[in-house]
Amino acid sequence: MATVEELKLRVRELENELIKCKQQCATMEDAQAMNRPKIDKMSAEVVDSNPYSRLMALKRMGIVEDYEKIRTFSVAVVGVGGVGSVTAEMLTRCGIGKLLLFDYDKVELANMNRLFFQPHQAGLSKVEAAEHTLRNINPDVAFETHNYNITTMENFTHFMDRISHGGLEEGKPVDLVLSCVDNFEARMAINTACNELGQIWMESGVSENAVSGHIQLIIPGETACFACAPPLVVAANIDEKTLKREGVCAASLPTTMGVVAGILVQNVLKYLLKFGTVSYYLGYNAMQDFFPSMAMKPNPQCNDRHCRRQQEEYKKKEAERPKVEVVAEEEEVIVHEDNEWGIELVSEVTDAELQAASGIVPDLPEGITVAYTIPAEGAASGDTVEETEQSLEDLIAQMRKL
């Protein structure tokens, strides 16, 4: 039987142990929690404790006129994988005003060959894990996350709503949409939404053999949209047959994805903060360190009626503008105007098929090729997308059949 003295001693021991445990817990919590307060106003002061000093120095260096403006912008990142997560991290570290993240995937150990996610996040939703890390990195950024697939009808409607109302000031549209997805359906969904809303967006992609990628700026009505022409990719001089095989695990590299995220966010910064030359299309061939660039006009016969409407509106605006002598800085590829595009998702393209289709492939600079072939009229074995005012769902259903 314990005496009062023994029990008192035990209470004291336990109290001490508990204090120690709580202290240890608090230390760990501190280490995990964000530990810098929010910053009201970006400062250019050169002190170690200022997370914005090296960015504000862009003003002194004569690169950016008004860096603080970064805080007024809202950017949507669709797809938070190998490219999207790094894209979101770069924008967060640059101090963007607001980020909207869309993804429906979970973090897996199989993602650890790319930057950003860490093994302890395996099993978490990508948007949830990303938001947690990004908030710790920069608590000044506003985040909005959506853990869903944008290509289902209900989600697509919600996605459209957030693009048009999820700006820094609720109700205003976002400033830019970035496509960092890894499949055709999702790209077409973003394209459809942005054409309807007249929303400027940038597309990015990495090949399934991991050694090439690209970024593309799409201004509805002014440049070719994703439905105007088949998506362009950088030829990596690799046997086409190794690409896009059903059921085969795609390769990926943190290097290629890091470079693509880097040139994408660089283009975003140049576009938003108005410095340098914004690229319409920039490819990256890692095998030869080759970086082709180009620009492409929209197709007047584009299948997307909203694209055609945006083209009409752009033409009107252009006609009303006072004429100025413009020196073309980039070679423009003109899509053949009298062609009906039938976009086909082809997984195994033979050289003969490529040859047969070449008549309607736009004249591309060396090193750039199309991601999918366009069958010559009547030569398509499957259904082609007709010149109609189809809904996204019809389109996707047709794509699935191919």
Place this chain on the structure above:
Amino acid sequence: MATVEELKLRVRELENELIKCKQQCATMEDAQAMNRPKIDKMSAEVVDSNPYSRLMALKRMGIVEDYEKIRTFSVAVVGVGGVGSVTAEMLTRCGIGKLLLFDYDKVELANMNRLFFQPHQAGLSKVEAAEHTLRNINPDVAFETHNYNITTMENFTHFMDRISHGGLEEGKPVDLVLSCVDNFEARMAINTACNELGQIWMESGVSENAVSGHIQLIIPGETACFACAPPLVVAANIDEKTLKREGVCAASLPTTMGVVAGILVQNVLKYLLKFGTVSYYLGYNAMQDFFPSMAMKPNPQCNDRHCRRQQEEYKKKEAERPKVEVVAEEEEVIVHEDNEWGIELVSEVTDAELQAASGIVPDLPEGITVAYTIPAEGAASGDTVEETEQSLEDLIAQMRKL
């Protein structure tokens, strides 16, 4: 006065609270600790739990013949800042055998505009913080860190020793040295060490206005070393006077640094795993999205006697090789052979000075320029480095005076 019953109750309460606290602590510890076991053998199995499946897929895609070989290589990263930290992370995620990290800096909030480090690491040494994060990401990699400045005499000796003995198998040299430093002294120290040891290395750099960068492969005796010719940089069409001002905080961007780290590690992978074309020099001009490449032969009058010795040895080896028809893939810039280089670290270069020095600037492709001017003979106002067998310390002392 507490009764035995009251005290017993208190003991039970405290015991329960302590158990709860310990559980909470353990959960946090789990989250922080690496939570995947080491993997003995890289597998190509396509399952979510395999962190190497997307890398091993490079074999199936016909890109890399023997990806597993990555585990046999040891790479030294000198400088763990904006470029070096991302470089180390990419190599870690790719499953490199061993990483040696050298840096003497501490993490600061002012570094948060670049990838990798997080605010809670502020105050820690960069190598310590990096090792902790990288071990969590991939426990299969061996790490060796050195928290010192390689340019002091004692540390330089130790650095040389680790380069020549810090391979995966202790006693063997490392396979590659990567320079991710931000100053001339440290680059010259790496150059001196690698020339003496015949160690192949890659150099990287980002301009102080944050909008250009480059990578360079240096094979002692075969390509120009850092002392053969002034370092080359990509011209960003920015007023030179804004660059390299003493006491002015340099600008930096996560985008430019991410791209430079990406093309650097891509070049490392191509070199180590033998795929694609390894670049001798690749520049990145972010303002115009321009990526010049070139190769440069060594200078027979190089100030570094070890470089001259390596050149002799390379010539002998070349002469002994059976002759094969070689098609030159890259334009080679030949450094004027009858010139004595006097490398000068110039912080403010006028156009007139550039003009005056142009006679001895190698014939460079469009868009590439030298980082520092080389004064015409006799025109130098300060001391120039003489054609002697100077020690690193002398050289650095002279550089400091300029």
